Each structure stands twice: as structure tokens, then as C-alpha cells.
Amino acid sequence: FSIEYHDSIGSTNDRARELASEGATDVVVLADEQVGGRGRLEREWSAPSGGVWLSIVTRPDIAPAQAPLYTLAVSVATARAAREAGVDARIKWPNDVVVPVGEDGEYRKLSGILTEMEGETDRVDWIVVGPGINANIDTDALPEGATSIRDEVGDVDRRRFVQRLLEEFDRYRTDLEAVVPAWRELALTLGQRVRVERATGEIVGEAVDVTESGALVIETEDGQETVAAGDCEHLR
Ligand code: BTN
Known part of the structure; x- marks a missing residue:
């Protein structure tokens, strides 16, 4: 992947969509801060300086119905990278990375993913998968119910974190059948x-x-x- 870095940007997903419609592939847009971060379901996503805000542009040869597997693959990759940083990261269906609080399914949210795509009914043209990870941020700068890597275990080396996330994603996108078994192992939702x-x-x-x-x-x-x-x- 080549990485386009911004100190500050509106939304990495918006920039990634722009690059995708110009024909780019295997490009990652990464920012320290987003001033117009977007969440799922038209929600706002708070993305202050210190986080890991990125969007991955790819053009996989898959049907749109398989696109959710791409998002799951990124949630597995994110959870793995967070676990390597020492965080007890798990996945809440479908693709929020969370840290459990107690034993009964309660959690605090560490990361969410916004996936957007374009294409025909039988084939994807491009797909943008945008995970946002609350990394080196104080939780009081974040919405209620959120946690950060800083709050869980202290600051993380963001360069290394992104590298690990992309390595894991790269492995799963070429082996989509391995995604769901890996997801199951990290799932917090099953049994709830x-x-x-x-x-x-x-x-x-x-x-x-x-x-x-x-x-x-x-x-x-x-x-x-x-x-x-x-x-x-x-x-x-
Ligand atoms: C959610 O849980 O609602 C999804 C949040 C996704 C946030 C990330 S941060 C990087 C990328 N750019 C955005 O504007 N949104 C996603």
C-alpha cells in the first residue's frame, strides 16, 4: 500500500473516495486529525489529533455481497494490532472493536469502521474501508462509552500499529475464507x-x-x- 498522510483533513473516507474515482488502488489515506469524520448511519465521528484515522482504497474482484467480509477482515486486523499493543480488544458484531468491561457483554468502543463502495450488481468497482482507532487520545475528548489505547495501556507507536493493521488486512483479503473463523475467535457478541x-x-x-x-x-x-x-x- 502507498500511504498519503495528512496532519489534518475533513474525512479520510472522502479523500479515499476521490482517489478511488480517479482510478487509484491499494492506497491508504491516513490522518492525525479529522475535522469532518463520518461514522456509520450518517453519524458524526469524533476524530481528534492522536488517533489512527485511515481509509483503504482497493479494487477487489468480488461481488458486492462479499464486501462485508472486507470490513470484517479490517476489524480482525484492527483487533489484532490492538492486542499486540497490549489491549484486550474484542469484536462486537459486525465490526466494532471494543474492550470488554466485566463479564456480561458490557464494553467500551475502541474503533469503528465505515465502508463505502461503488460498482455494478455483480462486481465491485472500488471499495473504501475506513477504520478509526482511538489511539493516543484522552477518553475525556471522546464520546461516552468510548475508550482509547492510551486509556487502556498507554500510548502506542502509531506507525507500527498502522503497519501491523495493513499487514493483517493484506493477508486476509487474499484468503477471504479465513476471515470468519478469525472473527469468531475475537467475537464478544457470540453467546450474548x-x-x-x-x-x-x-x-x-x-x-x-x-x-x-x-x-x-x-x-x-x-x-x-x-x-x-x-x-x-x-x-x-
Ligand atoms: C462507526 O462506528 O460509526 C464508524 C466510524 C468510522 C470512522 C473512521 S475514521 C477514518 C474513516 N474516515 C471517516 O470519516 N470515517 C472513518
């Missing part, structure tokens, strides 16, 4: 009682597994349901 909000309504039950495409399998009172995408809450 969850509520998942989908466009078509909510599902409550026990999260028992993920499918080979990364969809969550939930055991409800009326049998098993599989959810491909949605907002997941751990219940107690």
Missing part, C-alpha cells in the same frame, strides 16, 4: 443476548453464530433468524 435493529424491525435473542458471509445468527423465541446488517446492542 442481543437486540438488532434492522430496517424491517428489531430482533431479540441469543447470538449463536455468524454465517460464512458474516451474517449474525440469532436464536429467538420463534426459531433462528439470520441478520446480514443492522445495529447490534448487547443486552443483559
Whole structure:
């Protein structure tokens, strides 16, 4: 990957989309600070100086339906890099990297990912996967429920962190079948009682597994349901 670094930028995903539409591939946009960071579901994402804010542009030969695997691969890569830094990082379905608090599924959020893509119905043209990691930041500069690497274990070498994240991602993108097994090992959500909000309504039950495409399998009172995408809450 070649890296385009910015001290300060609006959103690394916006810049990555621009590069992608100009034909770029295997480029990473990295910033110390974002002033217009974007989260999932049109939310704002707070991205002060000291974090690891990046967006990866690739042009994989995959169908759009496989794109979630790319996001899962980045969440696995992020969790691995954080664990190497000494953080007890786990994954909350589908792709938030979190640090557990206690034993009952409570957590603080360390990282989220915003994935955007363009392409036909049968093939992706480009995909931008943008993980944001609260690295060397005081948690009081972050929203409630968030944690940072600084708060968990002290400051991390961000250059090394990014290098490890990209190495792990590079390994999984060429071996997509390995993504879900690796994800399972890091999952905090499996075995939890969850509520998942989908466009078509909510599902409550026990999260028992993920499918080979990364969809969550939930055991409800009326049998098993599989959810491909949605907002997941751990219940107690
Ligand atoms: C979420 O959990 O809602 C996803 C947050 C994604 C934030 C990252 S920071 C790097 C990249 N650029 C952005 O504007 N957003 C993503």
C-alpha cells in the first residue's frame, strides 16, 4: 500500500473516495486529525489529533455481497494490532472493536469502521474501508462509552500499529475464507443476548453464530433468524 498522510483533513473516507474515482488502488489515506469524520448511519465521528484515522482504497474482484467480509477482515486486523499493543480488544458484531468491561457483554468502543463502495450488481468497482482507532487520545475528548489505547495501556507507536493493521488486512483479503473463523475467535457478541435493529424491525435473542458471509445468527423465541446488517446492542 502507498500511504498519503495528512496532519489534518475533513474525512479520510472522502479523500479515499476521490482517489478511488480517479482510478487509484491499494492506497491508504491516513490522518492525525479529522475535522469532518463520518461514522456509520450518517453519524458524526469524533476524530481528534492522536488517533489512527485511515481509509483503504482497493479494487477487489468480488461481488458486492462479499464486501462485508472486507470490513470484517479490517476489524480482525484492527483487533489484532490492538492486542499486540497490549489491549484486550474484542469484536462486537459486525465490526466494532471494543474492550470488554466485566463479564456480561458490557464494553467500551475502541474503533469503528465505515465502508463505502461503488460498482455494478455483480462486481465491485472500488471499495473504501475506513477504520478509526482511538489511539493516543484522552477518553475525556471522546464520546461516552468510548475508550482509547492510551486509556487502556498507554500510548502506542502509531506507525507500527498502522503497519501491523495493513499487514493483517493484506493477508486476509487474499484468503477471504479465513476471515470468519478469525472473527469468531475475537467475537464478544457470540453467546450474548442481543437486540438488532434492522430496517424491517428489531430482533431479540441469543447470538449463536455468524454465517460464512458474516451474517449474525440469532436464536429467538420463534426459531433462528439470520441478520446480514443492522445495529447490534448487547443486552443483559
Ligand atoms: C462507526 O462506528 O460509526 C464508524 C466510524 C468510522 C470512522 C473512521 S475514521 C477514518 C474513516 N474516515 C471517516 O470519516 N470515517 C472513518
